[in-house]
Amino acid sequence: MTTSIFEERKDQIHRTGQGPFELACNRDSLAGAVSQRACVFCGSRVVLYPIADALHLVHGPIGCAAYTWDIRGALSSGPELHRLSFSTDLREKDVIFGGEPKLTAALDELIDRHQPKAAFVYSTCIVGLIGDDLKAVCKSMSEKKGIPVLPVQSEGFKGNKREGYLAACKAMFELVGTKDDPEIPPVSVNIFGDFNLAGEIWIIREYLERMGVSVIANVTGDGRVDDIRRCHGAALNLVQCSGATLDLAKMMEEKYGIPYLRVSYLGVEDMAQALYDVADHFADKDPDIVARTGALVREELANLLPELKKLRADLEGKRAAIYVGGAFKAFSLIKAFRHLGMRVCIVGSQTGTREDYEELAAITDPGTIIVDDANPLELSAFIKEKDVDVFVGGVKERPIAFKLGVGFCDHNHERKIALEGFVGMLNFAREIHASAMSPVWRFVPRRAKALCNAPKEAGA
Amino acid sequence: MSTTTPYVSTTNACKLCTPLGACMAFKGIEGAVPFLHGSQGCATYMRRYIISHFREPVDIASSALGEKHAVYGGGPNLKKGILNVMQKYGAKLVGVATTCLTETIGDDVPMIVEEFRKEFGDLDLPEIVSVSTPSFAGTHMEGFHAAVRAVAEQLAGESVPHHGGLNLFPGMVSPADTRHLRDICDDHGLAACILPDVSETLDGPALLDYERIPSGGTPLADIKAMPGAAASIEFGHSLPGRRTAGTFLKKTHGVPCFQLPLPIGLRGSDAFFAALGEISGKEPHPRHERDRGRLVDAFVDGHKYIFGKRAVVYGEEDLVAGLVEFLSEIGVHVVLAATGSEKTGLPSSIRKTCDELGLKMPEVREGADFHEIAELAEQLEPDLVVGHSKGYRSARKWNVPLVRVGFPIHDRFGGQRLRILGYQGAQELFDRIVNAVLEKNQSDSPVGYGYL
Ligand code: SF4
Ligand code: SF4
Numbered sequence: 036m037t038t039s040i041f042e043e044r045k046d047q048i049h050r051t052g053q054g055p056f057e058l059a060c061n062r063d064s065l066a067g068a069v070s071q072r073a074c075v076f077c078g079s080r081v082v083l084y085p086i087a088d089a090l091h092l093v094h095g096p097i098g099c100a101a102y103t104w105d106i107r108g109a110l111s112s113g114p115e116l117h118r119l120s121f122s123t124d125l126r127e128k129d130v131i132f133g134g135e136p137k138l139t140a141a142l143d144e145l146i147d148r149h150q151p152k153a154a155f156v157y158s159t160c161i162v163g164l165i166g167d168d169l170k171a172v173c174k175s176m177s178e179k180k181g182i183p184v185l186p187v188q189s190e191g192f193k194g195n196k197r198e199g200y201l202a203a204c205k206a207m208f209e210l211v212g213t214k215d216d217p218e219i220p221p222v223s224v225n226i227f228g229d230f231n232l233a234g235e236i237w238i239i240r241e242y243l244e245r246m247g248v249s250v251i252a253n254v255t256g257d258g259r260v261d262d263i264r265r266c267h268g269a270a271l272n273l274v275q276c277s278g279a280t281l282d283l284a285k286m287m288e289e290k291y292g293i294p295y296l297r298v299s300y301l302g303v304e305d306m307a308q309a310l311y312d313v314a315d316h317f318a319d320k321d322p323d324i325v326a327r328t329g330a331l332v333r334e335e336l337a338n339l340l341p342e343l344k345k346l347r348a349d350l351e352g353k354r355a356a357i358y359v360g361g362a363f364k365a366f367s368l369i370k371a372f373r374h375l376g377m378r379v380c381i382v383g384s385q386t387g388t389r390e391d392y393e394e395l396a397a398i399t400d401p402g403t404i405i406v407d408d409a410n411p412l413e414l415s416a417f418i419k420e421k422d423v424d425v426f427v428g429g430v431k432e433r434p435i436a437f438k439l440g441v442g443f444c445d446h447n448h449e450r451k452i453a454l455e456g457f458v459g460m461l462n463f464a465r466e467i468h469a470s471a472m473s474p475v476w477r478f479v480p481r482r483a484k485a486l487c488n489a490p491k492e493a494g495a
Numbered sequence: 496m497s498t499t500t501p502y503v504s505t506t507n508a509c510k511l512c513t514p515l516g517a518c519m520a521f522k523g524i525e526g527a528v529p530f531l532h533g534s535q536g537c538a539t540y541m542r543r544y545i546i547s548h549f550r551e552p553v554d555i556a557s558s559a560l561g562e563k564h565a566v567y568g569g570g571p572n573l574k575k576g577i578l579n580v581m582q583k584y585g586a587k588l589v590g591v592a593t594t595c596l597t598e599t600i601g602d603d604v605p606m607i608v609e610e611f612r613k614e615f616g617d618l619d620l621p622e623i624v625s626v627s628t629p630s631f632a633g634t635h636m637e638g639f640h641a642a643v644r645a646v647a648e649q650l651a652g653e654s655v656p657h658h659g660g661l662n663l664f665p666g667m668v669s670p671a672d673t674r675h676l677r678d679i680c681d682d683h684g685l686a687a688c689i690l691p692d693v694s695e696t697l698d699g700p701a702l703l704d705y706e707r708i709p710s711g712g713t714p715l716a717d718i719k720a721m722p723g724a725a726a727s728i729e730f731g732h733s734l735p736g737r738r739t740a741g742t743f744l745k746k747t748h749g750v751p752c753f754q755l756p757l758p759i760g761l762r763g764s765d766a767f768f769a770a771l772g773e774i775s776g777k778e779p780h781p782r783h784e785r786d787r788g789r790l791v792d793a794f795v796d797g798h799k800y801i802f803g804k805r806a807v808v809y810g811e812e813d814l815v816a817g818l819v820e821f822l823s824e825i826g827v828h829v830v831l832a833a834t835g836s837e838k839t840g841l842p843s844s845i846r847k848t849c850d851e852l853g854l855k856m857p858e859v860r861e862g863a864d865f866h867e868i869a870e871l872a873e874q875l876e877p878d879l880v881v882g883h884s885k886g887y888r889s890a891r892k893w894n895v896p897l898v899r900v901g902f903p904i905h906d907r908f909g910g911q912r913l914r915i916l917g918y919q920g921a922q923e924l925f926d927r928i929v930n931a932v933l934e935k936n937q938s939d940s941p942v943g944y945g946y947l
């Protein structure tokens with residue numbers, strides 16, 4: 036029996052407490068290892084796609100656009116242009132002679148047809164190779180149509196998702212500051228790094244409104260081009276998630292002097308902390324805000340905690356595994372599981388940084404497996420080793436868990452249940468409860484075997 | 496003829512990319528790991544896409560090329576990747592499909608594979624089948640057929656004893672349909688080498704262990720023995736005139752080849768059973784005769800509910816052609832048949848169906864996307880949409896039922912267990928169509944019916 040760990044990947048796996056922390060990360064994926072990672076294009080697409088009144092044109096062969104057609108749960112309260120999948124669908128002729136004429140024609144007709152507020156043009160691997168001058172095409176289209184047409188340099192092979200985040204931020208930065216709005220109030224924020232999956236941004240906005248904070252732009256869930264153009268007028272950027280929009284916040288800090296706060300809306304403490312941090316930030320402008328925020332949190336917790344307690348009674352002592360795109364989310368999930376009385380024994384991400392993993396090593400129990408850029412063989416081996424009850428991950432991880440008879444909770448961009456905010460914590464707890472407590476696990480081979488063996492072991 | 500303005504951009508494609516089809520074909524072979532030679536993203540996206548339909552692990556390896564490989568060639572990574580797959584997965588076959596990236600940089604995969612075989616000749620090497628699948632020159636269906644052909648070409652043995660079995664190339668059909676086809680062949684006493692056979696690999700049981708490669712799939716030994724078969728049958732309207740696995744075996748090894756439409760509906764199934772009878776020299780098991788009788792009986796019982804209903808059909812060319820035949824048989828009026836592929840022979844095969852049944856030719860579109868399908872359909876006022884999940888938005892907008900058939904089915908449960916082939920498959924599809932119409936009548940009715 037061969038082991039499940041590739042020799043080359045040994046240093047991308049760490050066990051908390053076993054030796055000093057050392058973990059290699061941000062490496063290229065290993066050939067043949069069936070990484071769960073996507074590409075640069077994927078990173079850009081994730082970030083920009085929720086801008087609902089923009090045209091998102093994928094310049095490349097059909098697959099890249101087809102596979103990303105409306106796969107996310109990013110909801111819009113108005114326009115839904117983002118849910119369509121536009122592609123230049125490059126053919127042999129375009130590959131040989133260049134795809135610029137086709138791109139120009141495609142933009143021309145799509146902008147006329149949909150009248151978007153802006154257009155994002157994503158380059159894919161092949162475009163990088165054939166050398167189409169995306170910038171030039173976009174520039175002349177901008178002039179012709181009178182809307183911003185923005186190139187997104189997201190050739191898939193030029194790195195992993197993180198590079199895609201940067202490409203997306205660069206494209207958005209072109210928009211920021213192109214429209215002034217003198218009406219913006221002094222206690223105001225932009226919400227960065229939330230994609231409004233299952234309407235989550237609406238939950239957060241509601242909290243902020245109750246606190247008396249105006250939200251200027253959603254970047255990017257339920258996003259609008261005009262909001263992004265004027266968002267440099269806000270007083271503060273709230274940046275969620277480790278990578279996606281942090282670069283944009285930094286660029287805005289540098290150019291417009293807007294400070295940013297890093298927050299997470301997942302779990303009880305992090306959600307409350309996010310609101311308190313915002314309140315503290317504005318305390319000198321609005322002295323009552325701290326008290327209002329305290330009241331809000333208390334009110335929400337009064338509803339939430341009794342419900343959580345009921346679920347916790349069942350879940351106490353169960354084991355969880357986490358494998359997500361960005362490591363930042365994992366921090367919140369670990370805390371959320373503690374609220375449910377559960378122990379996290381495996382935690383990993385596709386694109387964590389050294390600092391992320393160090394922090395994971397610091398907050399997890401001894402023996403917890405920490406892994407960077409895992410693959411199905413490793414994940415399945417870890418699940419078995421730790422005998423987990425619930426796995427939190429994305430669609431590609433689901434069948435791994437299910438095959439092994441382990442509960443699963445979808446926590447990626449495709450989710451349809453809101454998991455942010457206090458209400459999201461309750462949804463999360465309910466989903467974990469439903470995932471772990473179903474009677475079906477009694478019948479899967481993993482448990483069925485345990486049941487058969489039990490009397491024998493007891494007798495022995 | 497309805498008209499739409501021609502346009503160059505694609506909105507909501509009605510096709511997928513070529514290597515995805517190749518991966519689906521490789522997934523149905525014993526011990527196989529599909530391997531995409533290209534950047535990581537393509538493999539991950541395809542895995543995700545396939546997983547959400549089948550709800551099964553779908554491991555597709557990638558040579559995970561980065562910038563420097565794009566410049567200097569991907570050969571070293573391809574070799575390293577094959578080595579990893581072979582050592583970690585214990586692959587018996589590595590199915591290497593190219594992507595747009597490696598086609599564009601011009602990697603010569605057969606040559607790299609040859610080098611690999613020489614370099615690592617001392618190891619216990621798996622079979623390596625390579626297929627060229629640039630997505631800018633085809634769709635997933637082309638990739639699928641090309642991979643099946645590549646497997647036959649690269650693995651079929653030279654001097655194989657005659658064994659009288661059957662080679663069955665079913666096309667891209669569901670695991671449940673594949674199982675059904677096997678039963679039908681068994682009932683004719685024909686040992687069938689079904690290539691690919693996804694019946695278990697994409698619809699497996701709950702297990703104690705994670706299988707590195709799911710059990711099942713076409714046995715490699717059977718593939719090697721294909722030249723010794725009594726005949727080949729391959730399904731697909733689009734196949735005649737193309738280079739296929741069946742034509743290869745015929746040309747090179749003299750195995751007679753029956754090219755049939757997908758056996759969807761009564762006449763399609765009749766043709767399949769007739770071919771099996773001819774090859775085996777046996778009458779089918781009486782149960783099939785009874786299935787057929789029950790199907791005709793159901794046609795009669797249900798005809799009034801669906802007669803003259805106007806249907807829009809889309810999807811892969813072979814499937815669409817088959818569905819049009821079936822819908823025409825039962826009195827549903829197909830008003831639009833569309834596929835994302837080009838030059839598929841779809842118009843002529845639909846014309847043939849219409850001529851045989853004395854029907855009016857529907858609108859037929861090749862190279863269509865959902866923008867075009869929707870634009871046309873809006874003028875045609877359909878009552879019913881038949882195709883995969885991606886037509887849901889349109890069906891919802893028009894407030895007509897969508898009968899889900901084919902791949903992908905991302906918004907319903909059990910896509911891998913849908914049967915449409917043979918008399919039994921036709922029965923299930925017929926029931927679903929009639930019920931979709933009844934459900935709509937019921938929900939539209941102000942009073943609601945208890946009896947229909
Ligand atoms: S690059 Fe080609 S192979 Fe890869 S996803 Fe895009 S279309 Fe498919
Ligand atoms: S072709 Fe490149 S950009 Fe497109 S999916 Fe593949 S890796 Fe990503």
